[in-house]
Amino acid sequence: MPELPEVETVVHDLTAAGLVGATITAARILWAPTIASPRADRFRRDLRGRRIVRLARRGKFILMELSGPATLLIHLRMTGRLQIDTPDGPSAPRRFDRVTWQLDDGRMLRFADPRKFGRIWLVPRPEPLFARLGPEPLEISTRSFREKLAARSRALKPLLLDQSFLAGIGNIYADEALWTAHLHPLRKSDSLSPAEASRLRTAIQAVLRRGIRNLGTSLGSGQTHFRLPRGAHGRNREHLQAYGQTGRPCSRCQTPITRIRVAQRSTHVCPRCQPLHPPRYRE
DNA sequence: AAGTGTCCCTGCGAGC
DNA sequence: TGCTCGCAGGGACACT
Numbered sequence: 225m226p227e228l229p230e231v232e233t234v235v236h237d238l239t240a241a242g243l244v245g246a247t248i249t250a251a252r253i254l255w256a257p258t259i260a261s262p263r264a265d266r267f268r269r270d271l272r273g274r275r276i277v278r279l280a281r282r283g284k285f286i287l288m289e290l291s292g293p294a295t296l297l298i299h300l301r302m303t304g305r306l307q308i309d310t311p312d313g314p315s316a317p318r319r320f321d322r323v324t325w326q327l328d329d330g331r332m333l334r335f336a337d338p339r340k341f342g343r344i345w346l347v348p349r350p351e352p353l354f355a356r357l358g359p360e361p362l363e364i365s366t367r368s369f370r371e372k373l374a375a376r377s378r379a380l381k382p383l384l385l386d387q388s389f390l391a392g393i394g395n396i397y398a399d400e401a402l403w404t405a406h407l408h409p410l411r412k413s414d415s416l417s418p419a420e421a422s423r424l425r426t427a428i429q430a431v432l433r434r435g436i437r438n439l440g441t442s443l444g445s446g447q448t449h450f451r452l453p454r455g456a457h458g459r460n461r462e463h464l465q466a467y468g469q470t471g472r473p474c475s476r477c478q479t480p481i482t483r484i485r486v487a488q489r490s491t492h493v494c495p496r497c498q499p500l501h502p503p504r505y506r507e
Numbered sequence: 508a509a510g511t512g513t514c515c516c517t518g519c520g521a522g523c
Numbered sequence: 524t525g526c527t528c529g530c531a532g533g534g535a536c537a538c539t
Contacts, residue, residue, distance in 0.1 A: 225531085225532065225533080299534090303516090303517085337516095339532090340516055340517080379509090379510090447518065448518055448519075488513095490530090490532090509539100512538080514537105515534095515535095516532105521528085523525105523526085
């Protein structure tokens with residue numbers, strides 16, 4: 225499930241593959257609802273002949289800045305994958321391809337997405353799409369983070385998943401950050417002491433940075449798990465401490481990790497390290 | 508404002 | 524082996 229570290233990894237891998245500088249010679253749409261805007265015929269027409277100028281990330285969005293200028297925005301949602309083929313690779317669409325782009329260097333870029341939740345936009349300016357996105361979690365200051373927590377009275381888990389609060393965190397890294405910070409997912413955001421708030425920010429940044437360093441978290445098997453554009457796997461799964469660890473001993477206290485449901489999402493918590501009602505403030 | 512439920516989708520693992 | 528069933532979940536939206 226691509227979150228900030230996976231999206232960052234995709235952008236890095238596309239850049240390393242030398243995508244910047246290539247020109248799109250044709251776009252093919254195999255599942256029309258993937259294109260959020262503009263309409264399919266215009267999407268194809270407007271892309272032809274544009275050069276890829278820069279690749280970037282904002283929240284969970286991949287930004288492909290094009291000559292013109294224009295920006296191609298890609299959101300992978302659950303199972304979206306960008307794949308870059310070598311020039312001698314097969315050019316026929318594969319089973320889960322939703323959009324493909326032919327490049328002038330002979331390569332093909334594919335957007336594959338088994339569950340069809342991913343979306344792509346071609347826009348003159350990306351900013352309007354970011355109007356409701358919160359700040360980047362790797363850039364927010366301690367002070368600003370504390371103030372934002374105190375300004376709300378929401379459970380921590382749904383708040384971390386809310387992209388208008390912070391942009392880029394999903395279910396895996398939310399659970400990892402809360403475990404790392406010793407905080408229960410149902411703690412209210414305005415109940416945190418300054419030390420706890422600071423600890424949470426540090427934990428968020430640590431788990432995201434570790435995810436990036438490990439090239440993202442690849443889960444499960446088959447078509448639905450995360451891969452880099454050139455086919456490599458992320459190796460962050462082996463570093464997970466809470467997510468998907470139900471029944472396994474917490475690496476800090478050996479208490480089995482339990483799975484609860486919070487805001488319709490499976491949530492993994494150490495019942496001992498992450499008490500809902502802490503006896504008193506520590507540190 | 509916060510929380511819940513529903514929808515979109517389909518591969519996959521579990522159970523029979 | 525082959526079937527059915529329920530789970531996985533990001534984000535938009537309706538509703539309480």
